Amino acid sequence: xxxxxxxxxxxxxxxxxxxxxxxxxxxxxxQSFFWYRQDCRKEPKLLMSVYSSGNEDGRFTAQLNRAxxxxxxxxxxxxxxxxxxxxxxxxxxxxxxxxFGTGTRLTVIP
Amino acid sequence: xxxxxxxPRHKITKRGQNVTFRCDPISEHNRLYWYRQTLGQGPxxxxxxxxxxxxxxxRLLSDRFSAERPKGSFSTLEIQRTEQGDSAMYLCASSxxxxxxxxxFGPGTRLTVT
Numbered sequence: 141x142x143x144x145x146x147x148x149x150x151x152x153x154x155x156x157x158x159x160x161x162x163x164x165x166x167x168x169x170x171q172s173f174f175w176y177r178q179d180c181r182k183e184p185k186l187l188m189s190v191y192s193s194g195n196e197d198g199r200f201t202a203q204l205n206r207a208x209x210x211x212x213x214x215x216x217x218x219x220x221x222x223x224x225x226x227x228x229x230x231x232x233x234x235x236x237x238x239x240f241g242t243g244t245r246l247t248v249i250p
Numbered sequence: 251x252x253x254x255x256x257x258p259r260h261k262i263t264k265r266g267q268n269v270t271f272r273c274d275p276i277s278e279h280n281r282l283y284w285y286r287q288t289l290g291q292g293p294x295x296x297x298x299x300x301x302x303x304x305x306x307x308x309r310l311l312s313d314r315f316s317a318e319r320p321k322g323s324f325s326t327l328e329i330q331r332t333e334q335g336d337s338a339m340y341l342c343a344s345s346x347x348x349x350x351x352x353x354x355f356g357p358g359t360r361l362t363v364t
Binding site: 144148174181182183184185186189227229236237238239240241242243 | 281283285290291292293294295298300305306308341352353354355356357358360
């Protein structure tokens with residue numbers, strides 16, 4: 141079983157729409173959680189860390205459900221510039237490496 | 251630019267040749283990581299350094315791969331006797347010691363083995 145599983149999409153949404161991505165992780169010992177954004181042929185860029193209490197950064201809201209072992213990302217008022225692949229990322233307790241999902245591709249349509 | 255830098259950005263090589271990539275981390279970061287990413291997949295961990303010590307290696311890192319960080323600053327990743335299956339994007343990341351393990355990635359080196 142993969143460490144992190146995501147729906148690969150693609151998600152095609154109109155500008156201004158709200159879109160949500162979920163991912164699940166398999167190891168209950170996972171400690172740190174992130175969403176990264178990756179544009180085509182570019183490196184992943186940290187979008188936000190995900191905290192147990194949930195956190196918000198502008199139009200982006202991340203939630204963590206430890207009991208169900210899933211992480212979500214909500215994007216409100218989608219912009220064309222939000223078009224990218226969103227990677228769900230998990231780090232296990234005591235581990236130094238990150239485990240990435242395959243990513244969910246989002247295209248925001250004018 | 252004070253981000254992670256990698257060199258070269260692109261490398262085309264013939265099967266059987268050796269290649270070496272360089273990564274310069276963010277200057278105050280003492281942790282450095284190498285990942286490999288193939289098309290349609292997320293990055294996969296290869297190896298990790300804390301200062302000059304290589305503390306962790308993935309099973310993906312076959313004996314043809316070697317990484318060094320001799321002075322605890324820049325790092326090199328060498329692939330010997332390259333195979334077509336080595337074609338991928340090789341990403342370097344760095345992070346501060348401790349904290350929440352937020353890693354910052356360089357632009358990557360895209361390797362094509364013909």
